[in-house]
Amino acid sequence: MKKSKKHPRKQLEKFSNIFMQLGLVLVLFVVFVTLEHQTEKKAQTITDVFPEKDNTTYTMSVFTKIPKIVKVQQTQPRVIPRVTPLIDFKPVKETPTTQVDEPNIVVPDNTPVVVTNLPLTPKKEEPKPTGPVSINNVQKAPVFKGCEGLSEVENRKCFEQKMKELVLRNFNTDLANELGLRSGKKKIITQFVIDQNGLVKDVQIRAPHPTLKKEANRIICKIPKLTPGIQNDKAVNVRYTLPISFMVE
Template identity: 30%
Template sequence: MKPKKNPNAEIGRNSSLYFMIGLTSVLLVTWQSLEVKVYESESEISEVVQLTDDLKEDVPITEMLRTPPPPPPPSAPDVIEIVEDVVDVEETVIESTESSQETFIEDAIVNINDVEVEEVEDDVVVPFAIIEYVPVFPGCEDLKTQQERKECFNEKVQEHIKKNFTYPPTALEMHITGRVHLQFVIDSKGRVTDIQKRGPDRLLEAEAVRIIASLPQVKPGEQRGKPVSVKYSIPINFVMKE
């Protein structure tokens, strides 16, 4: 049987050549399209300002207020009567209070018995460490030496703080702890005055001031035979036990 295909008419023998020609043509067209330059056309912009001549405004209607003219001044009387002064007016003479060189001033004689002399006590504050005679706390009167009275005073203050100490409930809830430094004065009457505090929180400071303010009245300290004010310092620790 004879083949139907002509061996001389083979179509696929030049396919690679046709592929190369087609590829070259596509690349050429693509390159030409990329090289084309397009310029934007200049656009003309015209600004138009419209002016309107028909401006109509409503003019408010004003009313002129006409005030009446003031009344004429009173006319003078036809007959003028002349009244004579009946009451004599006394003139007040003001004398000068300035003194001259001719004015003599008498020396004032003061009797020494008429002068009252008041003794002014100086508010002297002496530190507790150098006071000559320390304040005597109730219960320390039988001690003889000043060193013993100082130690007794310190012990009594410590006992008073422990006895009257109360931890503030709000400070307990907030877990506030710390040391409050206190400084106060025992005046010449033996009373606690001028309490100064410094601590980590106002709750602790208020409690410390309350404890010190409740100290009993003591026998005041003495310096050179006179009662004087004595300055005393003490810290109070607020510690929470676990």
């Protein structure tokens, strides 16, 4: 009968594997127990927070709420200037023509009659010009250069358009902001006369600020020489009012 030979080296390798597995199991067990272990927490009871009794009575003063004083800003009402006519043209009263009564002369028959000191028939006086004629009443309005040869209706439209272009081209729109004017619509009233030679004179201006008044006068001075207005086939002075309106934002 043959005896089996045992190799001590193989025996050690076999046991080492078993010991390693047992060690891993033991380590995992210890970790598991550690994680599952709960420490006992002692419940802390809170006793009376204020153990000492104080019999002192405290009396609080009555709290009076002081009302907040709101300053009411009194806004002064904005006075809108009333636009009144710059020139007061009064209607001219017509003087009645003196009526000449014929003398009542009683002449006896066959008596020569001598009539003396009979009143002469008054001559008709031509009406004297009473002042400039409004552009709305003049028969033929002044003519701008470039509006020649048009009908009276078309000439008036051309006149207004030329005035509008003159203002838009020359008015300084930044001036209102520089003056610090309040926002809103501003209006400048200008009035002048186009004389019998077609030149502008008697300029009168009303504006909300002196600087705007100077600006409007500067624009009026740029009006070129015009063909004068015609009334009864004669050149006459024509009065024209030019309002200039603009918005301040």
